[in-house]
Amino acid sequence: MGKIGKQTVILKNKPNIISSYSIVGPKEGKGPMSAYFDKIMPDDMCGQNTYEKAEQKFMEKAVFGAIDKAKMRPQDIDMFLSGDLLNQIISASFTAREFDTTFIGLFGACSTMTESLAIGSCLVDGGYVDNVLCATCSHFASAERQFRYPLELGTQRPPTAQWTVTGAGATILECTGKGPYIEAVTFGKVSDYGITDVNNMGAAMAPSALHTLKAHFIDMKRTPEDYDLIFTGDLGKLGSEILIDLLEKEGYKLGVNYNDCGCLIFDKEQKTFMGGSGCGCSASVLNSYVITKLLNKEVKSVLFLSTGALLSPLSSQQGLSIPGIAHAISIRSD
Amino acid sequence: MGKIGKQTVILKNKPNIISSYSIVGPKEGKGPMSAYFDKIMPDDMCGQNTYEKAEQKFMEKAVFGAIDKAKMRPQDIDMFLSGDLLNQIISASFTAREFDTTFIGLFGACSTMTESLAIGSCLVDGGYVDNVLCATCSHFASAERQFRYPLELGTQRPPTAQWTVTGAGATILECTGKGPYIEAVTFGKVSDYGITDVNNMGAAMAPSALHTLKAHFIDMKRTPEDYDLIFTGDLGKLGSEILIDLLEKEGYKLGVNYNDCGCLIFDKEQKTFMGGSGCGCSASVLNSYVITKLLNKEVKSVLFLSTGALLSPLSSQQGLSIPGIAHAISIRSD
Numbered sequence: 024m025g026k027i028g029k030q031t032v033i034l035k036n037k038p039n040i041i042s043s044y045s046i047v048g049p050k051e052g053k054g055p056m057s058a059y060f061d062k063i064m065p066d067d068m069c070g071q072n073t074y075e076k077a078e079q080k081f082m083e084k085a086v087f088g089a090i091d092k093a094k095m096r097p098q099d100i101d102m103f104l105s106g107d108l109l110n111q112i113i114s115a116s117f118t119a120r121e122f123d124t125t126f127i128g129l130f131g132a133c134s135t136m137t138e139s140l141a142i143g144s145c146l147v148d149g150g151y152v153d154n155v156l157c158a159t160c161s162h163f164a165s166a167e168r169q170f171r172y173p174l175e176l177g178t179q180r181p182p183t184a185q186w187t188v189t190g191a192g193a194t195i196l197e198c199t200g201k202g203p204y205i206e207a208v209t210f211g212k213v214s215d216y217g218i219t220d221v222n223n224m225g226a227a228m229a230p231s232a233l234h235t236l237k238a239h240f241i242d243m244k245r246t247p248e249d250y251d252l253i254f255t256g257d258l259g260k261l262g263s264e265i266l267i268d269l270l271e272k273e274g275y276k277l278g279v280n281y282n283d284c285g286c287l288i289f290d291k292e293q294k295t296f297m298g299g300s301g302c303g304c305s306a307s308v309l310n311s312y313v314i315t316k317l318l319n320k321e322v323k324s325v326l327f328l329s330t331g332a333l334l335s336p337l338s339s340q341q342g343l344s345i346p347g348i349a350h351a352i353s354i355r356s357d
Numbered sequence: 358m359g360k361i362g363k364q365t366v367i368l369k370n371k372p373n374i375i376s377s378y379s380i381v382g383p384k385e386g387k388g389p390m391s392a393y394f395d396k397i398m399p400d401d402m403c404g405q406n407t408y409e410k411a412e413q414k415f416m417e418k419a420v421f422g423a424i425d426k427a428k429m430r431p432q433d434i435d436m437f438l439s440g441d442l443l444n445q446i447i448s449a450s451f452t453a454r455e456f457d458t459t460f461i462g463l464f465g466a467c468s469t470m471t472e473s474l475a476i477g478s479c480l481v482d483g484g485y486v487d488n489v490l491c492a493t494c495s496h497f498a499s500a501e502r503q504f505r506y507p508l509e510l511g512t513q514r515p516p517t518a519q520w521t522v523t524g525a526g527a528t529i530l531e532c533t534g535k536g537p538y539i540e541a542v543t544f545g546k547v548s549d550y551g552i553t554d555v556n557n558m559g560a561a562m563a564p565s566a567l568h569t570l571k572a573h574f575i576d577m578k579r580t581p582e583d584y585d586l587i588f589t590g591d592l593g594k595l596g597s598e599i600l601i602d603l604l605e606k607e608g609y610k611l612g613v614n615y616n617d618c619g620c621l622i623f624d625k626e627q628k629t630f631m632g633g634s635g636c637g638c639s640a641s642v643l644n645s646y647v648i649t650k651l652l653n654k655e656v657k658s659v660l661f662l663s664t665g666a667l668l669s670p671l672s673s674q675q676g677l678s679i680p681g682i683a684h685a686i687s688i689r690s691d
Contacts, residue, residue: 032485109669111668113677116680120549126682127476128682130440130463145479145483148483149483151359151366213450337409341410
């Protein structure tokens with residue numbers, strides 16, 4: 024128990040997922056995951072007057088949704104671990120302002136959901152906090168104008184582009200209960216294969232997904248077949264094909280038990296090209312579809328890995344390439 | 358042992374500070390802390406062609422400086438916990454790219470030094486990682502152009518302004534050795550008293566320093582007199598005066614054992630108005646002056662608290678106020 028291998032920790036006190044909540048915008052609500060989300064907003068502005076304020080509303084609704092679902096009060100939450108894509112993670116910080124709990128701000132780009140769960144589950148497992156609320160969010164319009172172009176410009180999207188999910192997800196962990204629990208976490212390292220195209224995030228993130236998955240399989244002495252389901256965060260269609268190829272070269276075969284949240288959340292008719300992305304992508308799919316499958320005992324073991332592209336518009340403007348990172352969590356429902 | 362009170366954790370395995378390293382720019386090198394820094398760079402561009410690349414160089418030099426000082430190799434580091442002020446914490450992420458270790462990206466603005474040490478010491482204490490390297494940095498010129506105005510504009514600075522420190526600090530923690538160790542951490546909550554002036558960070562952060570200090574004293578059943586020295590991160594002159602007043606109203610008196618890193622790092626002749634600020638301020642003072650005093654046994658107990666203003670230029674432009682946060686660590690040298 025505790026640390027095994029190089030990057031993995033087995034959690035001896037089984038941090039339970041005592042609550043999870045997902046909320047998405049109207050476009051995501053029309054996609055294949057529709058039936059699983061807790062809430063689909065009819066208006067992606069959430070009644071706010073800026074995209075960024077709307078994004079924060081999604082986060083707030085996810086956080087308070089998870090608290091309500093657990094029949095807890097906001098003051099019962101011991102620690103809030105959160106981050107998002109916006110500069111200085113304002114969606115997370117301004118949500119933390121809304122309730123009286125300790126706050127750890129994180130930045131792992133689209134890997135933030137599993138980053139928060141990986142750190143949160145260690146802190147709960149070790150008795151350093153009684154429970155943690157882990158959450159993240161993203162918004163298509165705020166991400167486009169921050170990372171690429173303002174929507175008003177009507178810029179054409181290249182075929183390798185992904186569509187930032189408008190949505191949020193929140194999970195509460197506590198070492199009590201009999202729900203699905205986090206068995207192990209594998210912390211990721213930063214990889215950089217020299218991709219400089221901000222419209223090809225999948226390719227930038229695939230190597231980090233490879234490294235974390237490989238580290239997980241080696242540390243746990245397992246293979247992909249040992250899991251009922253394996254999910255990557257938001258590599259999208261191109262990125263997940265690259266990952267399958269890269270893993271095959273390393274001797275691991277991802278089979279029909281593998282899928283990518285970016286590929287699951289939209290269907291082809293929705294014209295998102297390579298699929299979904301953004302912190303809200305893996306957050307909303309994990310806290311709806313994946314956890315429902317575990318709760319219903321349709322599956323017993325899930326390996327879940329969110330991937331992040333650690334770029335900034337500024338680093339791109341200064342000609343730097345895009346580093347990637349991915350953290351994995353193994354969830355079981357015995 | 359473990360969690361005591363509402364926000365505090367006592368670390369039973371005494372995470373030791375096995376190495377610390379500080380590096381600053383030429384202006385900081387001329388200040389009162391001069392003799393304590395490991396390295397003073399003669400050129401604040403560090404041989405780079407942009408301010409942001411220079412900032413990352415400071416971080417890199419601090420990180421590898423701490424590793425060298427510990428007589429370790431980069432691959433001996435188990436986890437790197439880091440963040441900075443730049444959008445998408447690129448100084449931290451791009452430094453993480455330079456060595457083969459797991460990475461947790463954090464954002465706590467100028468509270469990042471104690472945020473990383475608070476999380477890092479729990480992870481080391483619980484045996485989830487063998488050791489952690491915690492680091493952060495800031496750069497005057499990159500911060501000015503991101504948060505306020507490009508230096509080229511020559512904008513006049515108001516008297517409440519602070520001067521972002523060009524520098525970085527890094528600390529390695531491991532549960533072995535006989536050096537100063539982290540006895541306890543108090544995690545902070547987000548406070549917002551409605552300050553909207555981006556040139557008055559001290560006032561925005563003072564309430565969060567108050568809350569974390571008060572929580573620490575209550576949880577630990579201590580008073581300010583129980584510490585040889587108490588430091589706040591970078592409230593600056595105005596902010597620390599506000600803190601002294603606020604604490605007095607709560608029945609706690611900060612005496613001559615109290616100081617603020619922002620007040621310590623520059624002297625009056627350096628015309629920084631309210632003093633230093635930025636992630637690099639508390640990071641460089643902690644990893645030089647403070648740890649030296651503990652190592653030399655001049656003092657035995659230090660309460661150290663970095664404070665962060667969680668604003669973004671975007672949230673300010675949209676009329677939102679500035680939330681603050683502060684995390685505290687208690688360091689002992691028995």
